[in-house]
Amino acid sequence: MILLVLFTLVVAYAVNFLYKKWRVYRLLLDNFKTPPRHPIFGTLTIFPKTAPEIFKTFLSLFGKYGKNFVLTRPILDAQIIISDAKDVEAILTNPNTKNARKAAGYRILEPWLGTGLLTSYGEKWFTRRKIITPSFHFNILDDFVNVMSKQSDILMKHLKSMAGKGEVDIYPIVNAFALDVISETAMGVTVNAQADPNSEYVTSVKKMSRAVQERLHHPLGKTGLYNLTSKGKYQKTLTTILHNFTDKIIGERRDQLLSNTKIDKGSHMNFLDILLHASVGGKPLTNADIREEVDTFMFEGHDTTASGMAFTLYLLSRHADVQEKLYQELKKVFGSKDEMEITNKKLIGLEYLEMVIKESLRILPPVPGIGRQLMEDTLIGGTTVPAGVNLLLSIYAMQHDPDYYPNPEKFDPERFRSQSDNKRTFAYIPFSAGGRNCIGQKFALLDLKTLIAKVIMNFKLLPGPEVILQGDLILKASNGIRIRFEQR
Numbered sequence: 001m002i003l004l005v006l007f008t009l010v011v012a013y014a015v016n017f018l019y020k021k022w023r024v025y026r027l028l029l030d031n032f033k034t035p036p037r038h039p040i041f042g043t044l045t046i047f048p049k050t051a052p053e054i055f056k057t058f059l060s061l062f063g064k065y066g067k068n069f070v071l072t073r074p075i076l077d078a079q080i081i082i083s084d085a086k087d088v089e090a091i092l093t094n095p096n097t098k099n100a101r102k103a104a105g106y107r108i109l110e111p112w113l114g115t116g117l118l119t120s121y122g123e124k125w126f127t128r129r130k131i132i133t134p135s136f137h138f139n140i141l142d143d144f145v146n147v148m149s150k151q152s153d154i155l156m157k158h159l160k161s162m163a164g165k166g167e168v169d170i171y172p173i174v175n176a177f178a179l180d181v182i183s184e185t186a187m188g189v190t191v192n193a194q195a196d197p198n199s200e201y202v203t204s205v206k207k208m209s210r211a212v213q214e215r216l217h218h219p220l221g222k223t224g225l226y227n228l229t230s231k232g233k234y235q236k237t238l239t240t241i242l243h244n245f246t247d248k249i250i251g252e253r254r255d256q257l258l259s260n261t262k263i264d265k266g267s268h269m270n271f272l273d274i275l276l277h278a279s280v281g282g283k284p285l286t287n288a289d290i291r292e293e294v295d296t297f298m299f300e301g302h303d304t305t306a307s308g309m310a311f312t313l314y315l316l317s318r319h320a321d322v323q324e325k326l327y328q329e330l331k332k333v334f335g336s337k338d339e340m341e342i343t344n345k346k347l348i349g350l351e352y353l354e355m356v357i358k359e360s361l362r363i364l365p366p367v368p369g370i371g372r373q374l375m376e377d378t379l380i381g382g383t384t385v386p387a388g389v390n391l392l393l394s395i396y397a398m399q400h401d402p403d404y405y406p407n408p409e410k411f412d413p414e415r416f417r418s419q420s421d422n423k424r425t426f427a428y429i430p431f432s433a434g435g436r437n438c439i440g441q442k443f444a445l446l447d448l449k450t451l452i453a454k455v456i457m458n459f460k461l462l463p464g465p466e467v468i469l470q471g472d473l474i475l476k477a478s479n480g481i482r483i484r485f486e487q488r
């Protein structure tokens, strides 16, 4: 009898669950365009197998189905893809920012990042954001520029050894640079990715970035069942290595503070120090709390920036006129390459460099799209979409939409000479926008400017093959980002 009652309850729950899902599913399909659907697999079947082909097919859908459309997956799962800047604005500027919950896909980052700033929401996100925001104060960024400049000198030596010797895939090289900069600024230690690319931590970060991308495409990727697969177990092993490393750094730094060893104020205050000094409701953050944030910075602060750096150099290598104009601006500010002293103030004065970077981040945005799960009913394209629905805001599609950017495939930094065109504001969001925008935006721009300025003052860039793009969490090139260097 008890079994019968239990069985009936389970069936009733399942029917109710599916009925509610079906109603949302129907609402979305009745109000948004959608590509042809397979009865079980939904629109998954229109996508080819490889990551570059998936990205190409995805982008072609905007031409066929308009700025917003729906994609479906098994079990009545529907997601709205959005590239109408008006709708993006309404979603990102919702005054209830605390409730900006990330889409279900972000949960694949949680084994490594926990629920740090990127993945959390509600009160936890709000409190952490308040604590972390001062880490990006102008004065602190000033100190960080010294780290960026020092690390870029190491990179120059590395590039010199490669100049004039044919094509180089620039992505892993600038990735190591970005990792060194973020580790020194976030944790106060150098992981020496440039000098020692084979250390356990450095290789584990790289493997983890790849493992996360793979998980994104795995049918069980977003479920707990993934942890039982061999790939899931591999991700767990990497997580343990990465956590052990961060735990050790945090533990040592806390002990140093407790034993009253004075933090050397002559050196920069890093994010870790700020977190160790912070408290919530009078209680200090635990080591586990701090680890979430340090790991989040290590992930979000290096792959993104490396993608931006590598693609900017790639675009410059293919546009000799822009490169020359930039070189002339840099020469005026820095004099000769041997006397280059990089400061925050000098970088801010480089107007054309800023335009070049902005246009690069438009044409090849490191984060091609961001996901949200609606926490309240929201009007999208004239339809009230119920809470719970997952959205993908396509940064790439908006920034390539001819309605917002005439001749969108043309690399033209002059687009950013005038900032007066308000129509475009939310069509250009490489760092997202609103309350949950990128907290590291200023940091990333300084990092990009330092590296690009140093490279262009020292080298002439020449083109290699065209990139084949793949756009998962981070925009990358499946054939590498290959260019040639000649020493100036």
Ligand code: HEM
Binding pocket: 102, 117, 118, 119, 129, 296, 297, 300, 301, 302, 304, 305, 308, 365, 366, 367, 370, 371, 429, 430, 431, 432, 435, 436, 437, 438, 439, 440, 441, 443, 444
């Ligand atoms: C060119 C480089 C970068 C780009 C294009 C970029 C882009 C973005 C974007 C689009 C978001 C929104 C993500 C979402 O809503 O899901 C974001 C969030 C975030 N970024 Fe960046 N980012 C860059 C560099 C950095 C750096 C250097 C750091 C750290 C130093 C950083 C830390 C973060 C964090 C912690 C968040 C979450 C913020 C929150 O939700 O409150 N990013 N970034």
